[in-house]
Amino acid sequence: MKGKDTEPGVLRPVAQLREALASGGGRAELERLYGPGETPAARQRFLALLERHASEFPGDRRAALFSVPGRTEIGGNHTDHNSGRVLAAAVDLDIIACACPGEEPVARIDSEGYEPQVVELDRLEARESERFQPAALVRGLASRLSELGWRIGGFQACLSSRVLKGSGLSSSAAYEVAIGTILNQLYNGGRIPAVELAKACRYAENQYYGKPCGLMDQTTCAVGGFVSIDFADIANPRVEKVELDFAATGMSLVIVDTGGHHADLTGDYAAIEREMKETARALGAQTLRGASRERLLAEAARLREKVGDRAILRSLHFFDDDRRAAAQAAALRRGEVAEFLRLVGESGASSWMLLQNCYPPEATRDQGIPLALAMSRELLGGQGACRVHGGGFAGTIQAFVPEGLLPAYLTKMRELFGADSCHPLRVRQAGATAVAIP
Template sequence: MHSVAAYRDYLEQGGFDHVFSHIHSGSRIKESRQRMSGLLQCMSEQFDGQEICFASAPGRTELGGNHTDHNHGHVLAAAVNLDCLAAFSKSKDNMVTIISEGYDPIRVDISDTHPRVEEKESSAAIVRGVADGFRKLGLNVGGFNACVHSIIPAGAGLSSSAAFEVLIGRIFSYLYNGRKISPLEVARIAKRAENIHFGKPCGFMDQMACSFEGILSIDFNNPEQPGVTSVQPGFDHEAGKGFYGTGYRLCVINTGGSHADLTPDYAAIPAEMSQAAKLCGQDQAKGLTLDRILENIDLIRTKAGDRAVLRLFHFINEDRRALQQAEALTTGDMSRFLRLVAESSRSSSDLLQNCFSPNTPKTQPIPLALTLTEQILGTRGVGRVHGGGFAGTIQTYVHNSDFEQYCQAMEKVFGINSLIELSIRQPGNEYLTPEQHITKSGE
């Protein structure tokens, strides 16, 4: 832990610039300095005189495996350079107090960590839920004060809620558990908090990607103990701008649209896959083959419908594709990777059918964004639906030569700042502290 003054001096010397370039990208260093400066000011004003530390937790992007995790399949996911950044210090009791610009203060007494109905779908529920998860595992928790700033857009499919959950877990780990809580345990605690205390039946991919960082190939064959493989892309990182120097920019486009009435659409996907899989004699789609589906296709069509058959076909191929995408990145084969992205896009649109809601057929921002991407980029880029679908974001890979034109065109249709360029964040900078030569006043 260090004083606010020590942090401020080191920040003004440019001491954190190398860390900022790794976790936020070189183009955001000025913004990163301003964020840290603002949080230091917040800590001085709100919690004067305390020793502090900084923690960061990233958002995530799904690179492959659209709607495969809930049926025990493979996913390719990555942490990104947009994060929740927090300055924090111990409090003298069990009270957690969080100040975040633009939001009401969060105050949670974690002496009692049982779920509360009145806190459902609130940040307070997440704090209480993470504390409860630590306690259930016999780990230590206690109060803390924090000032938080997030640059992960809410509702843009980049997992702002999972990042906040992981951030709270990292703070408890640092202050009360010697920084020894593993990324898997933090992710598991975060998911539990969202499921039980927050009240959202989410999967596990978001928390895993935010907690482990880097690019991950995740096998959900055992959902409680997922297999995690770190993917190291075989590209020349210094070759130029964009996605690992490949000449392509990784972006998401926030197409807008409300998720409020889409819960039945989301729920129908795993429900139909599971129902169809049971008609083939097993509980989930994982492990099904084309032959097995064809043997039971009449029964599936009668009991679950044609769409359930199509969604099983999507799962089988998308599960395989997520592994092939990881292999293409590892071998540095960008052409193959982009072909697989294009296949995933067509499969989500034609088979999974999660690009627009059948209940609002005149509202189709995702098909519109995908079609515009194809019309503008031709063979020099590709787009796919990102995450749950039906509304929200698409993911695109845009060649450097087309980036400015593409950005202008998409923002004309979907609004200023609707295009968000991403870079992949690597693990190792969960906590930001001044270098060792600065005198510590106790750590």
């Protein structure tokens, strides 16, 4: 469905938005998204974005501002692809956008640091030439929303991202949700439900971009806060937001980048899903969610010959981490932070010992993730928790650090992995949103 149905309150002349921000407007909105300490920097980011938009798309235009958070996986390491449960959280590193409706059915997107994208929206079929290109995500998302009966239309947008690439914070999902949020607000009055928008983003990535993916990343970026997701019905996962002011717990969430992104880890990632599903089939199920831990242990001798030892260990991790992800969400709902952290630590140990995704099998010299985990345990001294973050094998770990230990922790980890390796994050309650500047 094409055509305009713009929510009147969202759009304002670009010059008015700049004047309002420059004179101190929008303080409450910026504090809601970034916290009081980051409000001045956020204001400058949006002012710079508006300047860029005025330069790239000159004229007397009415535009809107948007923000979409990145996400961090909290619980359920490699459980989603076997219909398991996960816990994730939106973070304050985000993509911001300034967008205005277009008179033609063309999306013109200027993303800072990337080549501009021009995507014609009057023909929405998938194009082989666009596979693995950002244009495929835009076209696929517009196609899916139109199929579902939502309005689409052209727009001009400038984007700026602080979601770190290669950090496990889901920069691609945040981009997809940003484009979807622009279409939602400019043409549908913000009425598309967050989970439906996330599903449309997944469709675009799977069917147009050509990359298999689950729904955790897009859902968390769209919904915000802590999000518990159950993939028992993979087509319609159950999504629940977990209400908690994590800043009040006295813990800091830190992502540490240990390096090692140069290696091609696709085969290592694929082997985890393959081995888990081979084990599930040997137990008479399609995924491990349809099998049982008890039967895995009872039939371990037979399974050694059928699927091998590593597949058994990885499957045991699935059963335990699937349970832990649900228990972590329950602990947060009850405000039991100590229990939550205990479960995070258990998950980290399971990924290291059973899932075996802390370094590639051939890596005998460079083992950044195990080193970061070992040093984190030493520095934390039984407090907080740490775990591998995301897909693993290289890249990032996640640490929950008591505020009193944070300076010493950051100093040591930066000494080991570089000045730009540590990223203290804030759990952000707001998901994808228009940014209202009075």
